Amino acid sequence: xxxxxxxxxxxxxxxxxxxxxxxxxxxxxxxxxxxxxxxxxxxxxxxxxxxxxxxxxxxxxxxxx
Ligand code: SF4
Ligand code: SF4
Numbered sequence: 697x698x699x700x701x702x703x704x705x706x707x708x709x710x711x712x713x714x715x716x717x718x719x720x721x722x723x724x725x726x727x728x729x730x731x732x733x734x735x736x737x738x739x740x741x742x743x744x745x746x747x748x749x750x751x752x753x754x755x756x757x758x759x760x761x
Contacts (some may be wrong), residue, residue, distance in 0.1 A: 699744040700757035701758045708732050710753045717756060 703725060704713075713731035725738040726733055726747060733755060735741075748756045 702738060703735065703741050703743070703747060704757055704759050705733060705735065705755060707755050707756050711755045712753060714752070716735055716750045716752070720746040722746070722749050
């Protein structure tokens with residue numbers, strides 16, 4: 697499968713560490729570090745956008761590579 701898009705953290709300083717995005721990611725891409733979101737497995741991302749849609753603080757976005 698060709699993957700043209702990937703999740704990016706656009707505004708890590710806006711993250712409040714709620715963990716919602718981690719719960720909805722089906723392939724375990726995201727993690728918290730010091731209560732801020734981080735990407736631990738970028739290559740696993742399937743660009744489903746679950747995390748982008750659920751984040752209440754507009755921290756994450758799936759963008760073109
Ligand atoms: S786009 Fe989907 S697969 Fe990628 S990090 Fe977000 S929830 Fe996980
Ligand atoms: S849903 Fe948004 S605010 Fe909550 S942990 Fe994820 S990136 Fe941070």
